[in-house]
Amino acid sequence: MVEPVRVGLMGTGVISDIYLTNAAKYAEIDIVACADLDVDRARQAAAKHGVARAYSPDDLLADPGVELVINLTIPRAHAEVGVATLAAGKHLYSEKPFTIEREDAARLLASAAERDLRVGSAPDTFLGGGLQTCRHLIDAGAIGQPVAATAFMTGHGPEGWHRNPAFFYQYGGGPLLDMGPYYLTALVNLMGPVRRVTGSARASFPERTIGSEPLKGQTIAVEVPTHVAAVLDFASGAIATLVTSFDVWAADLPRIEVYGATGSLSVPDPNQFGGPIRIHTAGAKDWSDAPLTFASAENSRGIGVADMAAAIRAGEPHRASGELAYHVLDIMASILDASESGRHIDIQSTCDRPAPLPEGLPDWAVRA
Numbered sequence: 564m565v566e567p568v569r570v571g572l573m574g575t576g577v578i579s580d581i582y583l584t585n586a587a588k589y590a591e592i593d594i595v596a597c598a599d600l601d602v603d604r605a606r607q608a609a610a611k612h613g614v615a616r617a618y619s620p621d622d623l624l625a626d627p628g629v630e631l632v633i634n635l636t637i638p639r640a641h642a643e644v645g646v647a648t649l650a651a652g653k654h655l656y657s658e659k660p661f662t663i664e665r666e667d668a669a670r671l672l673a674s675a676a677e678r679d680l681r682v683g684s685a686p687d688t689f690l691g692g693g694l695q696t697c698r699h700l701i702d703a704g705a706i707g708q709p710v711a712a713t714a715f716m717t718g719h720g721p722e723g724w725h726r727n728p729a730f731f732y733q734y735g736g737g738p739l740l741d742m743g744p745y746y747l748t749a750l751v752n753l754m755g756p757v758r759r760v761t762g763s764a765r766a767s768f769p770e771r772t773i774g775s776e777p778l779k780g781q782t783i784a785v786e787v788p789t790h791v792a793a794v795l796d797f798a799s800g801a802i803a804t805l806v807t808s809f810d811v812w813a814a815d816l817p818r819i820e821v822y823g824a825t826g827s828l829s830v831p832d833p834n835q836f837g838g839p840i841r842i843h844t845a846g847a848k849d850w851s852d853a854p855l856t857f858a859s860a861e862n863s864r865g866i867g868v869a870d871m872a873a874a875i876r877a878g879e880p881h882r883a884s885g886e887l888a889y890h891v892l893d894i895m896a897s898i899l900d901a902s903e904s905g906r907h908i909d910i911q912s913t914c915d916r917p918a919p920l921p922e923g924l925p926d927w928a929v930r931a
């Protein structure tokens with residue numbers, strides 16, 4: 564039995580609950596402490612999930628018993644918390660977006676390399692049963708060589724459900740940085756790295772009204788584009804169209820479709836872990852359902868940290884890597900730059916497609 568990696572969780576807000584719930588199911592990680600700027604909130608989360616220690620952020624980083632920090636703070640704190648985590652000699656796994664600025668992400672990767680530490684980042688939904696089955700189908704040639712893709716994330720923003728939604732409309736927010744990582748990580752995992760992008764972005768409404776408690780009725784001034792349309796050229800030659808929007812009340816669009824030389828694949832919601840998957844091969848009369856052939860189809864948030872922990876112990880590469888997250892951030896930042904400057908932008912970064920998970924794993928497992 565390999566010793567689990569001892570984890571500290573930084574930021575005990577909305578998303579922390581599912582990490583704390585699922586961490587108990589992965590043998591590779593043991594959450595030994597949690598922390599928040601609001602230490603009472605950290606205490607409550609620790610009490611609910613039986614976590615031994617609840618701290619201020621500084622005390623968490625000073626704990627020699629913590630080997631890896633999961634950074635679940637708000638996007639504009641990701642870089643600062645990440646820098647401090649690595650400086651404290653701990654591995655870092657960050658929620659998305661990895662950071663807001665490319666320079667900060669590059670600094671994190673360099674700092675980790677200097678210290679021989681690992682950096683990983685959400686999203687890890689590409690390790691779920693739905694997207695791993697899609698990867699397997701594409702690699703097995705089920706639709707031939709991908710030539711194009713479409714990806715649509717449309718909605719009217721999170722102010723209807725999140726308890727403190729201002730950050731979604733402030734520096735580092737917006738539909739592209741918030742939801743783009745799911746769509747772009749899925750596309751890069753399926754089709755490889757992107758070589759150039761262009762796009763148009765706008766903020767359609769200057770303010771948003773919160774519809775959820777406890778801040779219901781308050782308004783948020785919009786600082787970031789809330790409708791972003793992009794075109795991506797992959798290194799392989801394939802071309803994808805991506806729309807991310809918080810400005811759309813209703814749409815009847817697929818999430819992701821990949822179009823190959825011999826057929827099309829309907830890819831499930833990349834913000835989820837399961838299906839459905841549909842395939843339509845050339846000459847067929849209609850779409851047919853493709854069964855999931857990989858496990859982890861229910862909400863398995865944390866599978867990326869578990870894989871990183873297993874990789875740390877085994878000395879292997881991990882899948883939800885800093886390099887992948889950096890490439891995805893570079894694509895997003897370049898789309899926004901392209902909109903401002905009115906041209907195509909060549910993507911300076913690249914990454915390898917992460918290795919697929921082994922076939923035949925049960926739920927809550929990352930190694931055979």
Ligand SMILES: NC(=O)c1ccc[n+]([C@@H]2O[C@H](COP(=O)([O-])OP(=O)(O)OC[C@H]3O[C@@H](n4cnc5c(N)ncnc54)[C@H](O)[C@@H]3O)[C@@H](O)[C@H]2O)c1
Binds near residue numbers: 575600620635644659
């Ligand atoms: N809410 C979701 O459904 C969801 C889903 C997936 C990913 N995420 C991502 O997870 C992250 C957190 O989102 P959330 O919805 O949980 O936000 P949240 O506002 O509910 O929680 C963030 C927590 O981080 C704490 N915090 C802020 N700065 C800090 C710092 N410097 N040090 C320590 N603690 C700090 C806050 O006090 C708060 O408790 C974001 O990056 C978001 O994009 C959220």
